Amino acid sequence: MTHIRGRFSKAADKAVAKYTTSLPFDQRLYKQDIAGSTAHVKMLAGQGIVTRAEARKITAGLESIRKEIEEGRFDFKIETEDIHMAIEARLTEMIGDSGRKLHTARSRNDQVALDMRLYVKEAIGETVTAIREFQRALLDLAEANVKTVMPGYTHLQVAQPVLFAHHLLAYFEMKERDSARFSDCLKRADVMPLGSGALAGAAYDIDRDFLAKELGFSQVSKNSMDAVSDRDFILEYEAAAAICMMHLSRLAEEIVVWSTAEFDFIELDDAYATGSSIMPQKKNPDVAELARGKTGRVYGHLMALLTAMKGLPLAYNRDMQEDKEGLFDTVDTLLATLDVFTGMLRKLKVKPDNMLKAVERGYILATDMADYLVKKGEAFRSAHEIVGKLVKYAAGKGKTFDKLDIKEYKKFSLLFAGDVRKITVESSLAARNVTGGTAPAQVKKALAGARRRLEKSGRR
Amino acid sequence: MTHIRGRFSKAADKAVAKYTTSLPFDQRLYKQDIAGSTAHVKMLAGQGIVTRAEARKITAGLESIRKEIEEGRFDFKIETEDIHMAIEARLTEMIGDSGRKLHTARSRNDQVALDMRLYVKEAIGETVTAIREFQRALLDLAEANVKTVMPGYTHLQVAQPVLFAHHLLAYFEMKERDSARFSDCLKRADVMPLGSGALAGAAYDIDRDFLAKELGFSQVSKNSMDAVSDRDFILEYEAAAAICMMHLSRLAEEIVVWSTAEFDFIELDDAYATGSSIMPQKKNPDVAELARGKTGRVYGHLMALLTAMKGLPLAYNRDMQEDKEGLFDTVDTLLATLDVFTGMLRKLKVKPDNMLKAVERGYILATDMADYLVKKGEAFRSAHEIVGKLVKYAAGKGKTFDKLDIKEYKKFSLLFAGDVRKITVESSLAARNVTGGTAPAQVKKALAGARRRLEKSGRR
Amino acid sequence: MTHIRGRFSKAADKAVAKYTTSLPFDQRLYKQDIAGSTAHVKMLAGQGIVTRAEARKITAGLESIRKEIEEGRFDFKIETEDIHMAIEARLTEMIGDSGRKLHTARSRNDQVALDMRLYVKEAIGETVTAIREFQRALLDLAEANVKTVMPGYTHLQVAQPVLFAHHLLAYFEMKERDSARFSDCLKRADVMPLGSGALAGAAYDIDRDFLAKELGFSQVSKNSMDAVSDRDFILEYEAAAAICMMHLSRLAEEIVVWSTAEFDFIELDDAYATGSSIMPQKKNPDVAELARGKTGRVYGHLMALLTAMKGLPLAYNRDMQEDKEGLFDTVDTLLATLDVFTGMLRKLKVKPDNMLKAVERGYILATDMADYLVKKGEAFRSAHEIVGKLVKYAAGKGKTFDKLDIKEYKKFSLLFAGDVRKITVESSLAARNVTGGTAPAQVKKALAGARRRLEKSGRR
């Protein structure tokens, strides 16, 4: 680190070094950093700023360092401020003075911006892939249970019968939006910042378009001060991740609820549940619970970076170093959660009989009763009131609808007739025959559509 | 409200009514609600579910209600649960039994989803317009000060000279991204949910495509359970707003810092500053401070809704009613902040002389010194060290660079020669002649490009 | 407002006035503001800074203004910056030049600090009272159901039998801590800031101890710069409120879960549930859901103020005006939630038979089986494993423990004998006979202790 402290008379003391270093966590950027430096030096040589020979030495040195790191032979020293300095220092140690030319026409400010952008671009790729896998598992599960009926809930109260596949497809749609959000974020991450220098732009005749092409970016940044102080793409990833985890937390909640003895709609595979240290009978849905809990952590990282960025003057400020750990943990948490959920769904045991029993309990067909009256001419609001009273009467008698006789029905409306018996779970499902509805025909179409979208995205 | 309580034997008591009602805040959705109902009834008539005559009565009634509301003659009763019920109840009071047919083939769950989507779509339009106005003010200010030089800062320490216009363009770029994020959010908000019913889909032969067209949506929702429990588009608006406010908080911080007696780079127009109740000399940058503070509030709303949505099972749960106040306040806060900032920039007095004085203080040209040595053959890292020592020496002597004689320079490197005198603020600026750099030629190009982008977006 | 704008040549324009005014929300501080001004002027007179006659006029004027406000006759003008200016302006209008003396020896900075402290002190009083009422309802419900047994859950999986009263007492303990936290906050809110002036202290011979006594504070602030920029007591209230709402959100979740058809442990009184606009049979636990959702809002307010305060230099900055709306809404939300929960518990119908049925399902006594083996000499970990296998065996056979014969038991451990039949729900409960355990004797003691603590706190 001494090489950047020419102006200073004392070395920073240990506590400060420990407080300020990012090396313990930014070492995970070594690949991006080396890729960036390799492209940079290639460009410098192309522009005649370093010689071809120097460039070759630097490139070879960087390649060796990459190997050292990947083989665990690299010595990460706490006194080194960050991964950029660690690599540069090792390079100079290795190849001598040519190493001291690598940093020409660049600053750590644009270098770190580059590394983070390369990282986020890669993270988005992996995230979208993991989302696709999860969607595939959802879809496979839905197709394997295409006839399974369950109670649809609102307020966790039994509402109307739905197909289990229809319920799963709701999560498919959420994941479509998640995936679209990450792709939109990619557009803004896909901007090459090198050449911005410390903040004012590089003072050398460099070729930014070459760098962009070499590093796989579709455009170069348009303002140097913005480029070194922009962390939007990280915030945007984190915001998309927060929403994505929120969706998973909802499914997690459902898995927890469905796994209770009282609901008993599903059984988790043993691999996705854990036991109790004291209660031998327990089979706990820990994976789902942890995912639900980890949602908080992802929210927290978003809040942390939003707070850190609030009120910072231009351009780079050291506060921004706080962008890294939160992002890395967000990516790790999200990918791991998607992965374990994919596995959990693949091994999920569904209990259609119990779901059906839950459907048959209570007055789940009340809406259909009201719709029946409407179709016979009653105004909807009146039909709603009539059936409300009918439910109250039946509940008072301890009877379900099918136990009431027609006379009893007629007390509430003369429009009731024998054909009220035709209102069944099947008729109820079939009636929701609109795009997006739970009618079996619609769900089948929706499954096919989802499959197509998934395959199409896979081919991209 | 009694009409939806057929099943209940007692009216909810007052405290509960007050706790659960959304009417005090969702009445602002009256326009969206009436538009939705009008389209719905038109569709019902088209499908033969209500008669043309009924539809006409309902439509006319809704139109009268809209006028009552806009003229302040509508009686909002606290016992009414929400704006949807308030309007429907008034409609039935007005036109009798036909009013009781309006709710056929729909549920409050899809109705409220529709209203919120219509609201968010409109809010996005206004937000993007306000961002454009703000960008225009930035650009006008930049163009009017195209030759003004100021210190560029990193860590709030003087770093390198930059053009004031270049600094302002950094914010232009941030706003470009903000605007793109809102437009991306629009794609996901632009989905028509009517027909989803309570959760399972409508049980009537309705025409969802007609509804989408009538209400200006480009697509219909694909899954009814998702449609009634999706609040992503609100979260996404709020996340984009949080990032947008973060950008404004950065400019706010700069305005506060630049307005200090110590910096004295700008003077706010009196209309954008306020006095002190006790100190007669004060001119406080309250607008900027409030904007900075209100950033917290926008973050808070995002956190609030993320928290509320966490762990909710499908489909609709009442927790979701909490989506409204936070969103409304986010939209209001963001629009008002953009507006006052636009006005503040338009009337901002810039003090180029003071900026220049700040540039000339200190060793702002140190990087250029190092680049000078590099261009003479020194390795960058060595050049950096040499100039570091030179700065230390000069500071010790209390001299600026231009007060050092060449002999003194040569003590540090024999590469220094008389042409070191050619390193000036102007040469430093001119040297950053890369895309996105602060060289006057580049900034001119950037200004023209920004103007083009702005005009293009305006034409859309 | 003109009176504080002596230095300014233009009036702030409308948008700015609207952006900066706090009057729409801080008018709720009128009582505190008038109390503070009344004490202030009394002190000024006592110190000879204003005359007794002037003080009398001011005091009478303030009293009239209070009445005007309470009777709705006060004209709140948007151009007025805040409640302090609104009252002072009206005072001068009313009593003439004496009104212009009220602000002697004080600043809005210490005035607003005072008002907020008076408000928070009062809010804490009301919050603790509301918590006590809620605890009383919990305790009454627990005592009325002292013999009711329910499944205790971990991971929402049936774990061990507990008394319903024991379960409720867990919430009693949470509320004890909540109440203690608010009381601790009170110690830090109970500090009188007047006399701090704008930031440096008042430049008059004032009597701060008199002010403290007059306004009911136990101490005066020790540093003027801290006093005008300290919002800790608000943050601390909000943090305590966040934890308190978190506790309520847990009970809310349980109420939602217990109200499902699948659990069916309780029935909410109709007054605390609402119906559906489309499904006539629904009875939704809206109050519980809303409370769960509003938890997010209270978290959001905490986050908003923490963010607003982050990185503010001393002393007062306008960002701090953002402390108010969040706090007011936090207090309103918390008090309303405590109140409706108190009412909801008071009218809750408990279904002991259904709870008992849920206890009897499954292998809830497995821990007791393991403890049985331990008491016969088996190591706990081995006993745990043995019973684990026994559960698996029984589940495979579709039998509950009481349906297994002794021979089957003995296959798993020879320590099993006929007395294994004595393991019952009752024996399980009775065995947890430690302080804080669910044994009926312990719960009885705990109920009595809770009642005593409640009565003691009530007497204070």
Added chain:
Amino acid sequence: MTHIRGRFSKAADKAVAKYTTSLPFDQRLYKQDIAGSTAHVKMLAGQGIVTRAEARKITAGLESIRKEIEEGRFDFKIETEDIHMAIEARLTEMIGDSGRKLHTARSRNDQVALDMRLYVKEAIGETVTAIREFQRALLDLAEANVKTVMPGYTHLQVAQPVLFAHHLLAYFEMKERDSARFSDCLKRADVMPLGSGALAGAAYDIDRDFLAKELGFSQVSKNSMDAVSDRDFILEYEAAAAICMMHLSRLAEEIVVWSTAEFDFIELDDAYATGSSIMPQKKNPDVAELARGKTGRVYGHLMALLTAMKGLPLAYNRDMQEDKEGLFDTVDTLLATLDVFTGMLRKLKVKPDNMLKAVERGYILATDMADYLVKKGEAFRSAHEIVGKLVKYAAGKGKTFDKLDIKEYKKFSLLFAGDVRKITVESSLAARNVTGGTAPAQVKKALAGARRRLEKSGRR
């Protein structure tokens, strides 16, 4: 881990093991865990639940394990769920079957609650000590600069002169409150949960009071279900830490601002600043910036746990495992920040001359001018207006107050006379002679008082 999976037919797969294990982070609780187990087994022996011989073997085994861990010889296996299982498994490996008795009469649920409470109690001790050290540094710096005058700011605008020591004492007061908050949290952390079992209480004749005494707790928990699901003490630590970091972020902001070339009030010791990779002249206040940025991280952890706990039913849920990493990082961040700030203040170079120059610029004495008129009989509000106009006039002429002649003064009020010249920075300071004011005599008293409080707390 097989030992708690008696019921399961398959081992959890690797991804799940990695997802669910807490061992990578909870191994830092080994000391607390071993202390808890040692006390537990001592109690079990005392109660005759295990034999003295078994207890001795277990205690010795635990002691060996502690050494293994501290000497880095312990093999932490990823397949192990947590530190509790890791230690118990190793114990059994080491001492055989007696190890399988350790878990008698306890559950991981009460065990982990114990460990976390022991950890938080220790963390609070260290936090308060670190706060005290920081306060000591503040006080030493204040005493060493007791005569230094600086501008007091509101809105970052020069307001009134204050003593630098007075400014520092504002932070002393903030830290007093921080310390009090941590002490209040300690009261609620200081509750012994062992004996709560999984959730219903231990089913053995255990001695909880013995455990409390042995482990240094002042009381035992009163409800077992609460005890295993209570994380308030962690949330409360985190909330106190968030406020504490907020205070530090304010000082950090001031250090950044004061270190600018434009303010130039202080110079950081080289050890607390870092250089630039590209700009050789830079000396950046990185430590202060990082502290400001890390404030976000601490807020984030609070938000994360609040979110995780929201809506969890009783009793333990796996979501709660998410309490650990955030807390550990909060403690580490807060302690490290306090430490580096203490060091930074100890080596801070203050520049009194520059501060004084900033005081003399502008119209800092305007309030004193108004007070002067008030003391001559003008009403405060009128005096304020008069001086407002005077400032405007003087600014228009480009003159400071001392350059105006008495005739010019008299144009604004006839009350002005020659003694207006006696209004000086010194007179302004001296006039703020109230408790908490910046008058030198008051600051001296405040310093002495602060020193006394610090010494008193040190003796405790």
